[in-house]
Each structure stands twice: as C-alpha cells, then as structure tokens.
Amino acid sequence: MKFDLYRLVRENIRGLKPYSSARDEYTSDGSKMVFIDANESPYSNGINRYPDPQQRQLKTLLAESFSLSPANILLGNGSDEVLDLIFRAFCEPHKDNVITMPPTYGMYKVLAGINAIENREVLLTESFELDVDRILESVNSKTKVIFLCSPNNPTGNSFSVKHIEYLLNNFQGLLVVDEAYIDFATQGSWLNKLGQFPNLMVTRTFSKAYGMAGLRLGVCYASENIITILNRIKPPYNVNELTQRKAFQMIQNTALVEEQIAEILTERDRMIGQLAKISYVKEIYPTDANFILVKVDDADKRYQEILELGVVVRNRSTQPLCYNTLRFTIGTPEENETLLKVLNSL
Ligand SMILES: *Cc1c(COP(=O)(O)O)cnc(C)c1O
Numbered sequence: 068m069k070f071d072l073y074r075l076v077r078e079n080i081r082g083l084k085p086y087s088s089a090r091d092e093y094t095s096d097g098s099k100m101v102f103i104d105a106n107e108s109p110y111s112n113g114i115n116r117y118p119d120p121q122q123r124q125l126k127t128l129l130a131e132s133f134s135l136s137p138a139n140i141l142l143g144n145g146s147d148e149v150l151d152l153i154f155r156a157f158c159e160p161h162k163d164n165v166i167t168m169p170p171t172y173g174m175y176k177v178l179a180g181i182n183a184i185e186n187r188e189v190l191l192t193e194s195f196e197l198d199v200d201r202i203l204e205s206v207n208s209k210t211k212v213i214f215l216c217s218p219n220n221p222t223g224n225s226f227s228v229k230h231i232e233y234l235l236n237n238f239q240g241l242l243v244v245d246e247a248y249i250d251f252a253t254q255g256s257w258l259n260k261l262g263q264f265p266n267l268m269v270t271r272t273f274s275k276a277y278g279m280a281g282l283r284l285g286v287c288y289a290s291e292n293i294i295t296i297l298n299r300i301k302p303p304y305n306v307n308e309l310t311q312r313k314a315f316q317m318i319q320n321t322a323l324v325e326e327q328i329a330e331i332l333t334e335r336d337r338m339i340g341q342l343a344k345i346s347y348v349k350e351i352y353p354t355d356a357n358f359i360l361v362k363v364d365d366a367d368k369r370y371q372e373i374l375e376l377g378v379v380v381r382n383r384s385t386q387p388l389c390y391n392t393l394r395f396t397i398g399t400p401e402e403n404e405t406l407l408k409v410l411n412s413l
Contacts, residue, residue, distance in 0.1 A: 070239060070265045072292050075157050075211055080300060088303040090120050118308035121298075125306075125315050129286065132318075133258050138291040141298060142306050146247065146272040146285030147174055150214075152297050153243060153268070153287070154182040157211045165212045166205055168197060170221060170386035172245065175214045185209075190387055195222040195352070197230045203237055213238060216245040218252050221383045221394045223354030225254040235264045241293070243268045248356035250276035250328055251335075258288055265290055273314060275357060276328050282310045331357050331397045338397065341407050348410075349391075358396045366391040369413065376409045 073081070089105035108115045126137035143149035158165060160183035167175045169188050179186035187205045192198050202213065213234060217226045235242050244257045246269055257269050268289040274280035284306065287297065317324075335354065342348050342361055347369065350362035360383065363369045370382040370393060381394040395406060 072265070072290075072296075075240060076296055077155075077157060077159050080156050080296065083299055085299045086303055088117070088120055090117050091303070114308050116308070118304055118306065118311055120303045120305075122306050122311055125311050125318075128315060128318055133288070135258070135261070135288065136291070139261065139288055139294060141287040141289075141294050141301065143285045143287070143301065144305050144307075144310075145274065145283040146245070146270045146287075147178075148283075148301075148305060149270050149285040149287045149297075150174060150243075150245075151178050151182075152301055153212060153241070154178050154184060156296050156300055157241065158182060158184045160184065163209045163211045164207070165214060166202060166210060167214050168202070170195075170219075170383070170389050171214075172216045172220045172247075191219075191222070193388065195219065195224050195388070197226050197234070199230050199233050202234065206238060206240070210238075210240050212241045212243060214243045214245065216247065217254070217257075218248040218355040220248065220356065221358070221360055221381070221386065221389065221392070223352055223356045223358060223360050225252050225355040228254070231257070235267055238266065241266050241268055243270060245270045247272045247275055251332065251357045252355040254355060261288060261290065265292075268293060276331075277317070277324055278327065279314065279317065282313055284310055284314050330400070334397050334400055334403050335359065338395070338403055338407070342410070345410055347413070358394050360389070360392050360394050362390075362392050364391070366393055369393060372413050373406075373409055376412070378406055378409050380406075 093104060105117055107117060122142045123137065125142065126140045129140055130137045141149060143152065164185035164187050165179055166187045166189060168191050170191065176186050189198055189202045189205050197215065215226060218224060219226065231244065244267065246256060249256050249271065257267060261267055261269065268287060271286045273282060273284040338359060339351055342351050342359065347364040348361050349364060352360045366382050366384040370380065373380055383389045383392045383394050397403065
C-alpha cells in the first residue's frame, strides 16, 4: 500500500505561504550585529528579544538523544498545541474525520470538536486492548488521523505492538502514538520505528516524567515531510524563550529525573500491593504509567470521602468501560502514604 502524504494535507495548507518572522529572515551566526529589525525593546533584561522560532538548540539536543535529525522534530506549547496543529494541517472542517479509542485522553475529542472534525469513536475491548478490525472498518476515504495513547490514559496499559503495527500497515492516513507516559513503561518507544513507517507520528511531553508541566513543552517526532507541513502552520514564536532555556538546561542533566522515575516505579509496585488489601477495591488494572486505575464499590461515594480527608483523586466513572473507577497518580512516598491512610480509614 502506497502512503501519499500530499493527499492528506488540507488544500489551503498545501498552498499556504507561512508567516516569515524577523528571526526567520535573519538568523544570527553569533557575530556581533545590531538588531533593529523586529521592533523589540533594545533594553536587555534577558527576555526582550523574540525566541528562536525553530528552537534549534533544543531540537539539536533532543535529536541527539534519539539519533534523529532536528528536521524530524516539531516543538509546541505543550503537546496539546502539537495535537491541535495535526488537526489543523490535515483535517478539513465539516468534511474529514479522525478515529479515537475511548476510554482515552479527553483532548483528542475536544480538539476534534474545536476544529469541527467528526470524531469516530471505537471503544477499546473489555481488557482495554485495541479492537483493530473495528478500527479499520471505521476508516473511510475521509479518515485522516488515528490517535492512540500508549501507555493509555486513564487505563494505564500499553497497547500490543502487533496491533499498532497492523494499523500502521493497513491505514493510509496518519497514526499518532501519544507517548506522554512512555518513561514509565516497560514497552519500548515507537520513536525507533519512524524510519520504518512513513505514516507514524509520535508525540511526547515534558509535563509528566520530566517534571515540567508548568513550562508547557510538547514534542512531535515524525518524518521530515510531515514536520515540514506542521512547521508551516505553527505560530512563529510558539515556544517562549524561558521555556527553551529552562528545558535545554534540564535535558542536559537527566540524572535526577531518572532517579525520580525509578522511585515512582518502586512506589507504583508498593501501592499496587497495598491497594490489593483494601476490601472495597474490586480491581487494579495493569499499569505502564505513573498512575493506577482501580475499580471500587462506589466511585462517587469514595471520591467524596477521600476528598473530605484532603486528597484529590480523579473519578473516571463517566468514561466508557470505566464505571466505578478512580485514578491515582503516584506521588512522593509521603503522599502515597497519606492516600493509603485515607483509603484504609474508610
Ligand atoms: C498529560 C497528557 C498530555 C500532556 O499534554 P501537555 O499539553 O504536554 O501538558 C498529553 N497526552 C496525554 C495522553 C496526557 O495524559
């Protein structure tokens, strides 16, 4: 099956001439120049200049760690912006559709709504696996993107490699694998397979394992051709100077983050063991992420009780297949102890 990227791009985007910012037209080569081209304030305060629209330093660093090229990377103001750009580049409002697999991350549906794109929902199976046959049956000539999240939020499991490969091989649109929780997973990343599948896109975020949710930095890795298209439509200065600087600094030393991930994984195992002893916890779902989804006797009631004792958890009961479930993020050992104490007191 031949993959035709050009066919997938919205017509107005195909012909679009991107905004050319001052920083696109003249890029500093490090020599001392006088910059009076962008109507910035000339008074130095660390942020008086526009940030690099292509975030070259940051991309070079990220590319190195995955043996990719900066041309395979798009950065955004959180992965939510990255996901929105995918809609806007490829999905024609009121015409095209995408496929999502609930229960999953809520933003895909919201973004489809904002962009006036039909969201075809194909439920996961009872064991939270992909129903690949039904997904492919839902595809028509207007299906541009399949969004899947692995490890999945809120269920916590990673999807079978075979299933995802089957979709990649049998779907002529784009398949986005959202790897927001990949740092907690035993399953490998899809980044290593970008060269193998021209329709594969991988999104990541610095909001979870990397501890920078407040910074707003999301990443999309894909073929150079796909990234070129997304780059044409992104706001010129979508990743601000402070974010670029701080992320650059933090990515250079990941020792602390790795320690934190290890602690979260140890705590996750411990929590699973402790939760299993609680009588009203009916099921603990397997997790490859930094949270645990559990089925309880009465989620609304337990949510309220836990809240009244000062702990905020997530009630996922309104999600399909998730009736009476609560989602617990793994906190510090002390926070986890607090949760256990609260749960045991009910
Ligand atoms: C938390 C989360 C994100 C993060 O989005 P940001 O905008 O980068 O903070 C993305 N995808 C999933 C599935 C998530 O759970």
